Amino acid sequence: MKKLFYIVIALLATSIVYKHIPQEPIENGFNIQGFAELPVQVGGRIKPLDSVARNTLLILSGRQYVITPKGEKISSIHWFMDLCMRPELADTYRIFKIESPDELGLDGLEEKSKRYYSYNDLQPHFEDIQNLFLNLEPEVKKRTAYERQIAKIYDGLYLYNTTLQSLHPTGDAERLDRLADEYQSYESIIGLGLEAIRAQQNNETYDPKILNSFIAFGDSYLTLSKTSRLRIIPPETVSKELVLSDWKNVGLELLDAMKGESLSPVLKSYAQLTMAYRSNDSVTFNQGIESIQNNFKLQYPKAEKRVQFERWFNDFKPFALSIQLYVFAFLLLVISWLNWTVPLNRSAFWILTLTLILHTFGLLARMYIQGRPPVTNLYSSAVFVGWGAVFLGVFIEKIYKNGVGGAMASLIGFATLIIAHHLAMTGDTLEMMRAVLDSNFWLATHVIIITFGYSAMFLAGALGIAFIFMGLFSKNFTKENARSLANMVYGITCFAALFSLVGTILGGIWADQSWGRFWGWDPKENGALMIVLMGAIVLHARWGAICKERGIMLLAIAGNIITAWSWFGTNLLGVGLHSYGFTDSGFFWMLLFAISQVFMMGLGLLPWKYWMSDYARSRCL
Amino acid sequence: MKPALKFFSSLKLTVVLLTLSLLLIFFGTLDQVEYGIWETQKRYFESFIVVWSCPDFIPNINLSWIHLPLPGGYLLGGLLFINLLAAHATRFKLTWKKSGLFCIHFGLILLLVSELITDIVSEESQMPINEGSDANYSETVLDNELVLIDRSNSDYDSVHAIPVDLLKKGKRLSIPETDLSVQALKYYPNASIARSSGAQALEKPIGNKGLIQRMSLSVTPKPKEYTEDAINTATAYVEIFDANNESLGVWLVSNVIDDRFPPQVVQSGNQSYELALRFKRYYHPFKVELVDFKHDKYPGTDVPYNFSSEVYVKDMDNSIKQKALIYMNHPLRYGGLTFYQASFANEDTTSIFQVVKNPGWLIPYISVLLMGFGMSFQFGMHFLRFLKKERNG
Structure with missing residues (x-):
C-alpha cells in the first residue's frame, strides 16, 4: 500500500515535469533552434x-x-x-x-x-x-x-x-524577395556614386541616374540605421574589453560601406535567410544559419557556448516548473496535516528537496549567463528570496519533520516565483550592471546576505501565520506543537537578525567605500535597519518574557510587513541612491499585502475562547 | 535596586525604545519624499523631538491635520545608550557565555557614538575639476558664506568669510582682521532674481551699490526647496560700515551673482575688497589636478560601464605628492579627506568629486567587527546547543 502510494506520487511529479518539457517543433526542416541561437x-x-x-x-x-x-x-x-x-x-x-x-x-x-x-x-x-x-x-x-x-x-x-527592421531593410514582398540583389547593386554603385557626388560638387559632368539611385540608397539606410533596433553585426575585430566591443545594426553596417568597408558576410547571410524563408527553401536557410554561427564561433569562442546555453535555459524555464512543484509539495503537506501523515510528509519532503535543487540550478544558470552573483536586480532578488526561504524550510523540515516548515517554505517559494514572473514583464532580467553597483565582491556579500535575511524574515512570518491558523482552527494543535513552532520562529528570527545586521553593516562599508558615508539614511538603508530592529524587538521581547508564543508570532507576522516594505516599499518612494527598481502597480500590492498581514494579526488577537485548539484551551485555564 | 535604575535597565524599556526607533525610521523615510534626505535627516535623526504630518497623498481628501509626535534620533539614541549601560551595570555579568552579547552591545554603543561624531564633525563638499586643471578647494551647495576678498597682495588673496547663519539674525558683525563691519538688511534662503522695470517688483530693491546700482533687479523670495537636486538661491541685501561706523552703501549679493558677473567691489579708503555671497568653500592645503576623466557606456545604451578619474595630488608649489586613480568603490584618502568619484559634467571633461572629512570613519568598521563577531558567536553557540539537543532526542 505504502509502496503503491509512493509510486503514485512519483508518477504525478513526473507528469508535471514531462508536461513542462517543450516539444521541439520541426518546421518543415527549418533549423529554428539554430536561428534562435543567433547572437545579438x-x-x-x-x-x-x-x-x-x-x-x-x-x-x-x-x-x-x-x-x-x-x-x-x-x-x-x-x-x-x-x-x-x-x-x-x-x-x-x-x-x-x-x-x-x-x-x-x-x-x-x-x-x-x-x-x-x-x-x-x-x-x-x-x-x-x-x-x-x-x-x-x-x-x-x-x-x-x-x-x-x-x-x-x-x-x-x-x-x-x-x-x-532588425535583420534587413523592410518593405513589400518585392523588396524582401530580392534583398541579395539590393545589396549587390548597392555595393556596385558605391564607387560610382561617391564619384558622382564629388563631380557634382566640383561642377563637373556626372550621371544623374547613378547619383539619384545612390542618394536613394543612402537615405534609406540612414533611416534604417536609426530605426533598426537590434545590433546583429559583430565588429570585425573584438576590442580588448570584450563588453565594450561595439556591434552595429544593419543600417549602420550598410552606411559604413560608403567608407570603403566591405559589407559584412553576416549581413548578407541574414538577407539569404529571409529570402530562403519566404521561398520555403529550408536548405539555403539552414546554410545561412550555419555561416553566421561559424563566424560568431571564430570571434567569440566563449560567448558562443553561453548564448546557446541561454537559449536552452529559456526553453527549460526551471522557475516555471518550480512554481508547479512547490504547489504540489504544499498541497501534499497540507493534506498531511489532516491525515496519513508519514508517507505524505516524506514524499512531499523529497519533492520539495528536488524542487530546491531545480531552483538552485536556475540560480546557477543565471549566474553563468550573466557572469554575476545571483542578485543583481529586483527580479533576481525575488528568485533568491524564495530560494533562501525554501533552503531554510528544508533544513527545518529535516529536523522537525512536522510538515509545517516545509509547507510554509513551499508557499513562499511559490509566491516569490510568481512575483518574479510578474517582474519579468518589463524585459530582460539579465541586464548589465550600472557602474555604481558594479562590484562583484559587494554584490556577492552585502546583497546576498541582506536578501537571505529577507528570506528568513518571511519564513518566520509565514510560520507565525501557520501558528495562528492552526491554533484557531485545528483541534489537534497541542501545547507542545505551539512550543516547537515558537522555537522554530525564534531560531529563524535569530538567523534573520544576524543576516540582516551583517548585511546592513556590509552595506554601510560599501557605502563608505563608494559614497563616503557609512550611513546616509537612504530609504533602502533605513529599510534594512528596520528589519534589524524588528529582529531585535522579537528577540528582546522573548528574552524579557514580555511576549509568550502568541505574541512572538504576532511580531513575526509584523516582520512580514517590515520586510516587504524594505524590499519593495522603499523602491516605490523614488528617492535615494538605491531605488533602482521602481514598479508601478507595486504600491497597490504592497498595501494589499500589508492589510492582509494586519488582518492575520487581528485574527491572532482574538480572545482565547474563539480558539479551537488544545493549545488555546491550556491557555484559557 | 532603586526604581529608577530598575526602570532604565529593563528589557521592557528596550523593546519600547526599539519600537519607537522603528517608527521614527519609517516616518523619517516617508518624509524624504517631501523634504529630501538632508532635511529629513536633520529633522528626524539629529533632533530630540519631531512631529510628522500626513501628506495629502490622496487627491481631494485633506489629511494634513493628522500629526504624530515622535521622539527624535538623539533622544532615542541617548535613551538606548542609557538603557544599555544600566542593563550592563545591573543585570549582566561578564562570562564566557555572554561574551558574544557584550560584543554586540559594545559594538552598538560604538556605532551610536560614531554616528554622533559624524553628525557633529563630518563635512561633505564637492570638488569639480576640469581636465587639465586643478583645484584647492571644495564647496557645498547646502550652505553659503559671505566673503570679502582682499586681492592687494600679489602672492595670495586674503578671504574673510562669514557664515550665513550669523547674517540671518540681522545683527551688525565686525569682520575679523579688517576695519569693516557688516549687517544683513534682508536675508532670503531662496529667491529668484530678475531684471525688473522697477514698479512691479514685489519687494522694493533697497541696494544702492555694486551690481544693483548698474542694473535694475528685483528679488522675489521663494520657499526653500528640499528635493535632492534642488539648489537654493540664497540672497541678501548687506550694508557695509567702515571703521568710523559710516555706511559705505548697500549691496545685493546672491550665490547666482557669481563669476559670470564683474566682481562687486567695496572701497574703504585705500583698501578695496571683492564682496560676494557664495556656496560655502573649504580650502585645502594641497591641490588636486585632474589628468584624465574616463566614462564608458555599454555599447548601444546609456548605462554607464565605468567612471574613473586620474589625478595628481600636488603641493601648493606644484610638486607632485601622489598619483591616484579614483573610480567607483575606490576612493582616494589623502590629508584626512576622502575623495570619491561622484559625478561628471561638460560632456565628460569635468569630473566632480565628493570630498568627505570624517575623522571618525574608522569607528564603524571596528564596531561592526565587534557586532558581527558577537552575533556569530552567540547565535552559533545557540545553534550548536540546539543541534546537540536534537541529536540526543
Whole structure:
C-alpha cells in the first residue's frame, strides 16, 4: 500500500515535469533552434535572438506565445521570424495586449472588445494614438492609468516597428524577395556614386541616374540605421574589453560601406535567410544559419557556448516548473496535516528537496549567463528570496519533520516565483550592471546576505501565520506543537537578525567605500535597519518574557510587513541612491499585502475562547 | 535596586525604545519624499523631538491635520545608550557565555557614538575639476558664506568669510582682521532674481551699490526647496560700515551673482575688497589636478560601464605628492579627506568629486567587527546547543 502510494506520487511529479518539457517543433526542416541561437547585442549584452523574441513579445502581449488567426499556437521565436521575414503575416497576429480598449476613446476598437489586437487592427488609429501620446503628461510618474495605457500602446507600436527592421531593410514582398540583389547593386554603385557626388560638387559632368539611385540608397539606410533596433553585426575585430566591443545594426553596417568597408558576410547571410524563408527553401536557410554561427564561433569562442546555453535555459524555464512543484509539495503537506501523515510528509519532503535543487540550478544558470552573483536586480532578488526561504524550510523540515516548515517554505517559494514572473514583464532580467553597483565582491556579500535575511524574515512570518491558523482552527494543535513552532520562529528570527545586521553593516562599508558615508539614511538603508530592529524587538521581547508564543508570532507576522516594505516599499518612494527598481502597480500590492498581514494579526488577537485548539484551551485555564 | 535604575535597565524599556526607533525610521523615510534626505535627516535623526504630518497623498481628501509626535534620533539614541549601560551595570555579568552579547552591545554603543561624531564633525563638499586643471578647494551647495576678498597682495588673496547663519539674525558683525563691519538688511534662503522695470517688483530693491546700482533687479523670495537636486538661491541685501561706523552703501549679493558677473567691489579708503555671497568653500592645503576623466557606456545604451578619474595630488608649489586613480568603490584618502568619484559634467571633461572629512570613519568598521563577531558567536553557540539537543532526542 505504502509502496503503491509512493509510486503514485512519483508518477504525478513526473507528469508535471514531462508536461513542462517543450516539444521541439520541426518546421518543415527549418533549423529554428539554430536561428534562435543567433547572437545579438542588446543593452550591452550578447544574447541569443531567442531572448530578444521572448522579451519583446512579453512586453507587447504579456506572454511568450502567439495564437495565429488560423488558431495555431506558435513560439516567440517563430513569431519573431514572421515579424522580420514575413511581416505581411505577422501584421495579422493579435499580439498587442490592451487592458481596457473601451476606455481609450478610439472608434472601432471598443466594438471588438477583445484584449489582443493585431498591427492591422491598430493601423487605422495610428494618427489618433500619436495625437493622444503627444498630449500626455510629460513626467512619467505623474501619469494616470489611462495615460499610461496610451503610452504603452505607443511604445509598443514603436518597439514593433523597430524590431521589424532588425535583420534587413523592410518593405513589400518585392523588396524582401530580392534583398541579395539590393545589396549587390548597392555595393556596385558605391564607387560610382561617391564619384558622382564629388563631380557634382566640383561642377563637373556626372550621371544623374547613378547619383539619384545612390542618394536613394543612402537615405534609406540612414533611416534604417536609426530605426533598426537590434545590433546583429559583430565588429570585425573584438576590442580588448570584450563588453565594450561595439556591434552595429544593419543600417549602420550598410552606411559604413560608403567608407570603403566591405559589407559584412553576416549581413548578407541574414538577407539569404529571409529570402530562403519566404521561398520555403529550408536548405539555403539552414546554410545561412550555419555561416553566421561559424563566424560568431571564430570571434567569440566563449560567448558562443553561453548564448546557446541561454537559449536552452529559456526553453527549460526551471522557475516555471518550480512554481508547479512547490504547489504540489504544499498541497501534499497540507493534506498531511489532516491525515496519513508519514508517507505524505516524506514524499512531499523529497519533492520539495528536488524542487530546491531545480531552483538552485536556475540560480546557477543565471549566474553563468550573466557572469554575476545571483542578485543583481529586483527580479533576481525575488528568485533568491524564495530560494533562501525554501533552503531554510528544508533544513527545518529535516529536523522537525512536522510538515509545517516545509509547507510554509513551499508557499513562499511559490509566491516569490510568481512575483518574479510578474517582474519579468518589463524585459530582460539579465541586464548589465550600472557602474555604481558594479562590484562583484559587494554584490556577492552585502546583497546576498541582506536578501537571505529577507528570506528568513518571511519564513518566520509565514510560520507565525501557520501558528495562528492552526491554533484557531485545528483541534489537534497541542501545547507542545505551539512550543516547537515558537522555537522554530525564534531560531529563524535569530538567523534573520544576524543576516540582516551583517548585511546592513556590509552595506554601510560599501557605502563608505563608494559614497563616503557609512550611513546616509537612504530609504533602502533605513529599510534594512528596520528589519534589524524588528529582529531585535522579537528577540528582546522573548528574552524579557514580555511576549509568550502568541505574541512572538504576532511580531513575526509584523516582520512580514517590515520586510516587504524594505524590499519593495522603499523602491516605490523614488528617492535615494538605491531605488533602482521602481514598479508601478507595486504600491497597490504592497498595501494589499500589508492589510492582509494586519488582518492575520487581528485574527491572532482574538480572545482565547474563539480558539479551537488544545493549545488555546491550556491557555484559557 | 532603586526604581529608577530598575526602570532604565529593563528589557521592557528596550523593546519600547526599539519600537519607537522603528517608527521614527519609517516616518523619517516617508518624509524624504517631501523634504529630501538632508532635511529629513536633520529633522528626524539629529533632533530630540519631531512631529510628522500626513501628506495629502490622496487627491481631494485633506489629511494634513493628522500629526504624530515622535521622539527624535538623539533622544532615542541617548535613551538606548542609557538603557544599555544600566542593563550592563545591573543585570549582566561578564562570562564566557555572554561574551558574544557584550560584543554586540559594545559594538552598538560604538556605532551610536560614531554616528554622533559624524553628525557633529563630518563635512561633505564637492570638488569639480576640469581636465587639465586643478583645484584647492571644495564647496557645498547646502550652505553659503559671505566673503570679502582682499586681492592687494600679489602672492595670495586674503578671504574673510562669514557664515550665513550669523547674517540671518540681522545683527551688525565686525569682520575679523579688517576695519569693516557688516549687517544683513534682508536675508532670503531662496529667491529668484530678475531684471525688473522697477514698479512691479514685489519687494522694493533697497541696494544702492555694486551690481544693483548698474542694473535694475528685483528679488522675489521663494520657499526653500528640499528635493535632492534642488539648489537654493540664497540672497541678501548687506550694508557695509567702515571703521568710523559710516555706511559705505548697500549691496545685493546672491550665490547666482557669481563669476559670470564683474566682481562687486567695496572701497574703504585705500583698501578695496571683492564682496560676494557664495556656496560655502573649504580650502585645502594641497591641490588636486585632474589628468584624465574616463566614462564608458555599454555599447548601444546609456548605462554607464565605468567612471574613473586620474589625478595628481600636488603641493601648493606644484610638486607632485601622489598619483591616484579614483573610480567607483575606490576612493582616494589623502590629508584626512576622502575623495570619491561622484559625478561628471561638460560632456565628460569635468569630473566632480565628493570630498568627505570624517575623522571618525574608522569607528564603524571596528564596531561592526565587534557586532558581527558577537552575533556569530552567540547565535552559533545557540545553534550548536540546539543541534546537540536534537541529536540526543
